[in-house]
Amino acid sequence: MTTRILVTGGAGFIGSHYVRTMLGPHGPGDVQVTVLDKLTYAGNLANLDEVRDSPRLSFVQGDICDPMLVAGLTAAHDQVVHFAAESHVDRSIDGGAEFVRTNVVGTHTLVDAAHRASVDRFVHVSTDEVYGSIDTGSWHESHPLQPNSPYSSSKAAGDLIALSYHRTHGLDVRVTRCSNNYGHHHFPEKVIPLFITQLLDGGKVPLYGDGGNIRDWLHIDDHVRAVELVRTKGRPGEVYNIGGGTEMSNLELTRRLLDACAADWDESVEYVADRKGHDRRYSVDWTKIRDELGYVPRRDFATGLAETVRWYQEHRSWWEPLKARAAL
Numbered sequence: 001m002t003t004r005i006l007v008t009g010g011a012g013f014i015g016s017h018y019v020r021t022m023l024g025p026h027g028p029g030d031v032q033v034t035v036l037d038k039l040t041y042a043g044n045l046a047n048l049d050e051v052r053d054s055p056r057l058s059f060v061q062g063d064i065c066d067p068m069l070v071a072g073l074t075a076a077h078d079q080v081v082h083f084a085a086e087s088h089v090d091r092s093i094d095g096g097a098e099f100v101r102t103n104v105v106g107t108h109t110l111v112d113a114a115h116r117a118s119v120d121r122f123v124h125v126s127t128d129e130v131y132g133s134i135d136t137g138s139w140h141e142s143h144p145l146q147p148n149s150p151y152s153s154s155k156a157a158g159d160l161i162a163l164s165y166h167r168t169h170g171l172d173v174r175v176t177r178c179s180n181n182y183g184h185h186h187f188p189e190k191v192i193p194l195f196i197t198q199l200l201d202g203g204k205v206p207l208y209g210d211g212g213n214i215r216d217w218l219h220i221d222d223h224v225r226a227v228e229l230v231r232t233k234g235r236p237g238e239v240y241n242i243g244g245g246t247e248m249s250n251l252e253l254t255r256r257l258l259d260a261c262a263a264d265w266d267e268s269v270e271y272v273a274d275r276k277g278h279d280r281r282y283s284v285d286w287t288k289i290r291d292e293l294g295y296v297p298r299r300d301f302a303t304g305l306a307e308t309v310r311w312y313q314e315h316r317s318w319w320e321p322l323k324a325r326a327a328l
């Protein structure tokens with residue numbers, strides 16, 4: 001039987017990769033996908049070009065904060081996979097209102113509609129940033145949420161609201177908290193595509209503070225596989241951390257990107273004032289998803305990064321208009 005899945009934010013970086021994967025040759029086959037996306041500055045229909053002609057794809061341009069729209073859509077679907085969000089920490093520091101609107105009010109609007117429509121599953125895609133910052137060790141799913149930025153706080157609020165619909169109403173809600181994603185189709189304001197596109201243009205890359213902030217990089221192939229494992233095999237009401245297994249400082253990341261683009265450190269790196277409230281280190285313990293669902297990251301970082309650099313070299317027509325539009 002065909003499962004009708006409503007994918008919010010399916011024109012963004014990760015959501016579009018999920019949709020391309022689901023409707024691609026190695027996807028499950030028995031799914032019908034509707035993308036609901038507002039097409040904000042971060043949304044891009046071109047991200048769905050590969051699957052545009054699929055008879056199993058529908059696209060609706062709209063806002064997850066629109067209760068009438070989401071009531072109608074959830075009523076016509078069996079499951080929801082919720083990626084839509086305002087996702088850029090720096091923008092949330094400049095102004096958090098859109099983050100609260102989409103990530104908190106929008107998530108509530110959607111999960112409430114899902115409950116009223118009795119959808120049989122709601123996967124909420126969240127982030128490791130909800131845990132805060134950790135100097136040593138890794139967060140387990142039961143760790144208290146201590147988010148620091150307006151972005152991560154709005155995501156944490158969304159997580160709690162989504163989970164409350166499981167506890168209160170018995171809705172099958174599953175939450176994922178992943179580490180930093182990388183790969184193709186990544187909006188060029190985020191550090192990896194920003195640095196690559198700057199270097200390809202012979203420009204400088206802005207390195208925050210002392211460059212010692214540490215992130216765990218997760219390839220989008222691994223992330224969407226993990227989300228799909230949670231959707232199909234996860235347990236209701238559970239949270240699953242998703243890690244990439246590649247912990248690295250921004251200094252080391254910059255060095256690797258310079259190497260990949262044959263650029264010189266002294267000519268290309270510009271140290272800039274640190275991001276306000278910059279979290280020093282993120283690290284999730286992902287033994288739960290490994291032991292319960294058999295997830296392990298498969299993409300090797302060096303290969304994944306080289307492929308990503310090559311993709312940006314070959315897809316200027318994708319990123320140049322986005323950079324111009326966002327005045328980056």
Ligand code: NAD
Nearest residue numbers: 009011012013014038039040042043063064084085127181
């Ligand atoms: P993105 O910014 O690339 O895409 C977000 C998409 O949501 C865009 O297509 C945008 O148009 C859409 N959108 C925004 N507001 C909307 C609204 N009100 N109604 C409908 N659509 C709306 O983000 P991404 O990097 O693909 O992130 C996807 C999800 O994964 C987000 O929930 C994010 O918090 C989470 N996440 C991302 C990362 C990462 O490294 N990129 C890491 C952890 C978690």
